[in-house]
Amino acid sequence: MEQAGEELMERRSGVALWRQVADRIRLGISNGTLGDGSKLPPEITLSQQFGVNRHTVRAAISALVQEGVLRAEQGRGTFIESRKRLSYPITTRTRFSTGLKDQTRARRVALLRHTIEPASGRVAEALRLEPGAPVLRLETVSEADGRCVSCGTSWFDATRFPAFADVFAETESVTASFARFGVDDYVRRSTLVSARHADADDLDHLKLSPGAIVLVTIAINDDLEGRPIQFSQTHFSADLVELAIET
Amino acid sequence: MEQAGEELMERRSGVALWRQVADRIRLGISNGTLGDGSKLPPEITLSQQFGVNRHTVRAAISALVQEGVLRAEQGRGTFIESRKRLSYPITTRTRFSTGLKDQTRARRVALLRHTIEPASGRVAEALRLEPGAPVLRLETVSEADGRCVSCGTSWFDATRFPAFADVFAETESVTASFARFGVDDYVRRSTLVSARHADADDLDHLKLSPGAIVLVTIAINDDLEGRPIQFSQTHFSADLVELAIET
DNA sequence: AAGGATTTGTACGTATGTATG
DNA sequence: ACATACATACGTACAAATCCT
Secondary structure, three states, X not given: OOOOOXXXXXXXXXXXXXXXXXXXXXXXXXXXXXXXXXXOOOHXXXXXXXXXXXXXXXXXXXXXXXXXXXXXXXXXXXXXXXXXXXXXXXXXXXXXXXXXXXXXXXXXXXXXXXXXXXXXXXXXXXXXXXXXXXXXEEEEEEEEOOEEEEEEEEEEEOOOOOOHXXXXXXXXXXXXXXXXXXXOOEEEEEEEEEEEEOOHHHHHHHOOOOOOEEEEEEEEEEEOOOOEEEEEEXXXXXXXXXXXXXX | OOOOOOOOOOOOOOEOHHHHHHHHHHHHHHOOOOOOOOEOOOHHHHHHHHOOOHHHHHHHHHHHHHHOOEEEEOOOEEEEOOOOOXXXXXXXXXXXXXXXXXXXXXXXXXXXXXXXXXXXXXXHHHHOOOOOOEEEEEEEEEEXXXXXXXXXXXXXXXXXXXXXXXXXXXXXXXXXXXXXXXXXXXXXXXXXXXXXXXXXXXXXXXXXXXXXXXXXXXXXXXXXXXXXXXXXXXXXXXXXXXXXXXX
16 A cells, blocks of 8 residues: 555645644544544554654644643553533523533633723624723633633623622623623524634633634623623634524 | 734744734734724734734735735735625524525525435434435535535435425525425524534535635424424535524 | 564654744 | 744654553
8 A cells, every 4th residue: 555645735824734634633533534433543644644744743633632632642542532512502592591501510600801991883883882882891711521612702881780790700690690780581682603713812711722713603682671781702612512503 | 102012923833923913814804903994004013913023914914815805005005805704594484584695696506416315313313214214415515606605415305305306406495495395484493503624525615725614504494394304414614604693 | 471563752853934133 | 135043844763651462
């Protein structure tokens, strides 16, 4: 079998070869075409398959180990640390959404930062406020079973919900915080879903390696009178999460 | 203003600085935080903003010009050749979904392949058939304004919908084809959304370059009696499409 | 129990690409 | 266009852990 490698990698693309190899390995894992599902082929085999040096494969594997996707054991092989993707429900009635409750043991939401700022055009439009009106901006990271699954920024009308950040820090839940302000129920008005490469902030917050993908949701929640109360942009680690649309 | 750059670029990440800058410019364009929407700030300003050398910004811009995202004019500036992302609606009532109709001039769906095959476990479960029952598998690519936006595979009960493929080839529409079989309306029962790197087939069908991202939807449609009639997996080019969830 | 085969980990040297000034 | 510094990619060799006969 003198079958030379496939030469599918791009050499002067601004993306290092080892990163491209890492992406291919991630892909091979997610669609099950690489290895037997639990163990990766040896480095030599991979390097021939991808037409690169073994060191390049090693750099790729090392990044994926760092990320928790793989586990390497000297003399034995490289193994896939697979966990099922968490299914994050997107429902109309946010209140009745159990979120990830049933699928994880430990779920935590950390409050990264909160500031009062004047509403930018986009935020003002979403919350139906005057541009420049004071809004609370709340940045959070949520993790499940010790893995960072999403990071997000939300904006609230600072006049209607004073000291919302303190309440949130205590309850660790937007729903519970709204309840303190007399908003017992609210609905998801609109949701946009897109996907892109993780940016520097995502890499930091979600502990990803470059080239990783995030699912981006941009959503507006209304109270039951139809007034917008929350505008949010959330980035989910695409390797860990899928969105379940419940229509 | 001695405000030094933000140092947000990562230096040892396997992604060349100029490519990271290119990605940030693309992001800045898509959310409108860069320039005035049609013209980019001068290279010097950008290099200060990103904390990199002007040469690096120039490399980034040159790549984006190559890609058709920007247009540089000597002495005048760098301009944005942007098209908005297509917004693909995900609604309960598929029938009333206008799809991309309002957003594009020319929308075409090409039938790539169709075969009758025994239902695999996953397909059988989704369509509530016996495993091995004959199902029609239909592979399509759809393009809008000359750009390939999605490719997908759908499965239908071959017994209930004989010669569905021929009808589809004629009508180029699943909804219209169902109507020929007396199914005038149907609903989207469940939709899973995830994201991953494009695989070899995606690159081929959607004319993407390696490293590109696809949004993956896995959906089941029911007729009005609640019987599943279509199981589909669709890959959208994430650079061109966002999904608008209408709950 | 011993030894060879397999597989991951480490070290060096060289050439090319990338980023800055 | 040039010079410098660092990152990336390849090649080779060998060490360390594990597996199999």
